[in-house]
Amino acid sequence: MTTTIPSPTAVLPEPRLVRHYRQSFGRVIRFEWIKFRTLRASWVGQALLVALLIGFSALAAAMSNNRMGDTGRAGRFAEMGPVAIVLTGANLGVLVVGVLGCILGAREYGSRMIASTVAAVPRRWQVVLSKAVVLTAVLLVSTLVGVFGAFFLGMSVLHSGGNHTAALGDPGVLRQVVGMAGYLTAAGLLGMGLGILLRSVAGSIGVLIAGLLVLPQLAGALLPASWDPALKYLPSSSAAAFTTIDRAGTDVLSSGAGAAVLVVWVLAVVGGAVWAISRRDV
Amino acid sequence: MIELHQLTKRYGDKVAVDGISATIPPGVVTGFLGPNGAGKSTTMRVVLGLDRPTSGVALVNGRPYVDSRAPLAEVGALLDAKGTDGGRTARNHLLALGATVGVGPRRVDEVLGTVGLSHVAGKRTREFSLGMGQRLGIAAALLADPTVLLLDEPVNGLDLDGIQWIRALLAELAAEGRTVLLSSHLMSELELVADHLLVIGRGRILADMPIAEFIANASVGTVVVASPDAATLAPLLAGDGVTLTSTEAGTFEVRGRAADEIGDIAAAHGLRLHQLATHTGSLESAYMALTRDEVEYAGAVELHAPHAGTAQRSAA
Numbered sequence: 001m002t003t004t005i006p007s008p009t010a011v012l013p014e015p016r017l018v019r020h021y022r023q024s025f026g027r028v029i030r031f032e033w034i035k036f037r038t039l040r041a042s043w044v045g046q047a048l049l050v051a052l053l054i055g056f057s058a059l060a061a062a063m064s065n066n067r068m069g070d071t072g073r074a075g076r077f078a079e080m081g082p083v084a085i086v087l088t089g090a091n092l093g094v095l096v097v098g099v100l101g102c103i104l105g106a107r108e109y110g111s112r113m114i115a116s117t118v119a120a121v122p123r124r125w126q127v128v129l130s131k132a133v134v135l136t137a138v139l140l141v142s143t144l145v146g147v148f149g150a151f152f153l154g155m156s157v158l159h160s161g162g163n164h165t166a167a168l169g170d171p172g173v174l175r176q177v178v179g180m181a182g183y184l185t186a187a188g189l190l191g192m193g194l195g196i197l198l199r200s201v202a203g204s205i206g207v208l209i210a211g212l213l214v215l216p217q218l219a220g221a222l223l224p225a226s227w228d229p230a231l232k233y234l235p236s237s238s239a240a241a242f243t244t245i246d247r248a249g250t251d252v253l254s255s256g257a258g259a260a261v262l263v264v265w266v267l268a269v270v271g272g273a274v275w276a277i278s279r280r281d282v
Numbered sequence: 283m284i285e286l287h288q289l290t291k292r293y294g295d296k297v298a299v300d301g302i303s304a305t306i307p308p309g310v311v312t313g314f315l316g317p318n319g320a321g322k323s324t325t326m327r328v329v330l331g332l333d334r335p336t337s338g339v340a341l342v343n344g345r346p347y348v349d350s351r352a353p354l355a356e357v358g359a360l361l362d363a364k365g366t367d368g369g370r371t372a373r374n375h376l377l378a379l380g381a382t383v384g385v386g387p388r389r390v391d392e393v394l395g396t397v398g399l400s401h402v403a404g405k406r407t408r409e410f411s412l413g414m415g416q417r418l419g420i421a422a423a424l425l426a427d428p429t430v431l432l433l434d435e436p437v438n439g440l441d442l443d444g445i446q447w448i449r450a451l452l453a454e455l456a457a458e459g460r461t462v463l464l465s466s467h468l469m470s471e472l473e474l475v476a477d478h479l480l481v482i483g484r485g486r487i488l489a490d491m492p493i494a495e496f497i498a499n500a501s502v503g504t505v506v507v508a509s510p511d512a513a514t515l516a517p518l519l520a521g522d523g524v525t526l527t528s529t530e531a532g533t534f535e536v537r538g539r540a541a542d543e544i545g546d547i548a549a550a551h552g553l554r555l556h557q558l559a560t561h562t563g564s565l566e567s568a569y570m571a572l573t574r575d576e577v578e579y580a581g582a583v584e585l586h587a588p589h590a591g592t593a594q595r596s597a598a
Contacts (some may be wrong), residue, residue: 020352020355020384021352021354021355021383021384021385021426021427022351022352022383022384023350023351023352023353023382023383027381027382027383027384028382030381030382031378031379031381031382034374034377034378034381035367035370035378038370038371038374038377038378039367039369039370040369041369107367108367111365111366111367111368112362112364112365113365113366113367115332115361115362115365116362116365116366116379116422118331118332119330119331119332119353119354119357119359119361120353120354120379120382120383121353121382122330122331122347122348122349122350122353123348281327281332281333281334282327282332282333
């Protein structure tokens with residue numbers, strides 16, 4: 001068998017390397033994008049997310065139509081605003097997108113692909129940041145498709161049932177719908193950062209669920225009331241500040257502050273991932 | 283060119299690489315030989331920047347690899363044949379890696395052909411055998427036409443055909459002026475492909491010499507002499523640089539005199555010879571002798587013993 005290496009010259013000078021093969025952040029983004037799009041989990045996760053958002057919206061709207069005035073479990077839909085009803089699927093959607101993020105962050109450690117990745121991109125911060133860029137871009141598209149799909153389908157179901165509806169032009173509604181897409185994207189980034197930090201899919205999923213779903217409930221129930229002002233800075237509580245119109249309780253951030261707090265959480269976790277991957281032996 | 287200066291790597295209390303210095307020049311194939319756990323992989327990982335040295339430096343073409351502006355075009359490495367995501371196809375794996383330095387689909391298909399994986403390019407790598415994984419790893423290493431190749435146990439898992447192919451490939455790559463470093467724990471894998479040997483044991487360099495020199499050192503053999511007149515013959519053979527070792531009555535080993543010389547001396551004195559046999563030392567046994575005290579896992583020695591055969595004693 002023969003090889004096809006072209007240059008039969010002596011030691012290859014650096015200018016040739018730099019001219020043809022120079023690494024740039026754009027090329028690293030392309031690397032991460034190819035890795036993302038060639039994994040089935042990427043697309044299964046996003047399809048599941050969109051299906052959940054739209055499916056639960058239709059389901060919740062239909063239940064709300066049928067059970068208006070009920071005091072049972074389904075009756076609670078009657079007490080919720082129309083936007084909250086059609087965005088019901090986001091409660092599970094956060095899990096799906098968070099798990100997807102954890103997989104994208106930690107999977108390379110399980111498969112040992114990370115050694116190839118870091119050898120190909122020795123300035124490791126670029127690995128984390130380009131993963132984040134790709135994930136943000138992709139998730140913004142799929143979460144926006146999901147929340148707007150859920151919104152329009154759910155509202156038409158509510159309308160057909162003679163129920164209250166909301167329009168995108170109503171005060172706060174557009175912010176709430178787009179904000180939900182932002183929160184879902186942020187959950188994916190938190191998962192990705194945790195996945196890289198902990199190097200374990202299972203471990204990072206555990207921490208993510210604990211942080212987003214369990215901790216707020218547990219802390220609210222167990223801690224004395226004097227702690228309530230601190231709890232509003234948890235990721236899920238800060239997200240609630242801009243994904244709901246009628247806020248429960250007084251200790252909730254304004255929507256702008258909530259968004260800022262969530263961004264700080266994402267920056268902290270992704271920054272932690274950059275710090276960890278740069279310091280550790282692979 | 284790879285330069286190691288006083289390179290040390292510790293994992294906790296354990297010293298994996300212990301202050302090694304060496305230069306691996308371009309244009310020749312350098313074999314990196316040592317028992318399992320001797321520090322070969324660690325050294326390669328440090329050169330690639332995967333692990334950070336505890337002290338000392340490793341330079342690739344005069345700079346630390348992490349500062350390389352075109353990483354995959356600078357160093358192509360095969361460290362772990364199973365280091366791919368099993369859910370990704372071989373072609374997509376290479377497309378992704380290639381993208382980091384602007385290598386496109388045409389070159390990817392070309393290297394897939396070079397390593398003989400074109401027919402399974404669209405297969406998920408979890409279905410690959412170890413040998414196919416090795417070939418994919420070699421394809422990834424060749425992808426961006428690198429000036430330096432680092433191959434950790436590349437022969438592992440290849441069939442005979444593949445071994446011959448990689449020998450020819452490495453010789454050609456070195457002849458093109460590239461730096462080629464390949465590791466193995468088996469001398470037999472290196473003796474036909476390497477021009478230069480770097481022997482490592484317990485994290486230290488034990489030998490750094492052209493393989494021809496290593497062979498010359500190793501082939502100093504012994505002559506087994508069996509004679510009913512051994513008691514008379516032995517003193518006649520003694521001299522400068524000659525050692526005699528008796529294993530049983532009437533039989534002894536001579537080192538430092540050739541068989542014909544011994545035969546002539548015996549004939550000149552009218553002494554009977556029942557056996558006169560030359561045992562040439564093998565490379566494997568020379569390597570074993572070198573690393574005997576440096577083996578990390580004692581079990582590894584047992585594995586090599588059959589290769590060394592009867593000549594084992596001669597090189598000690």
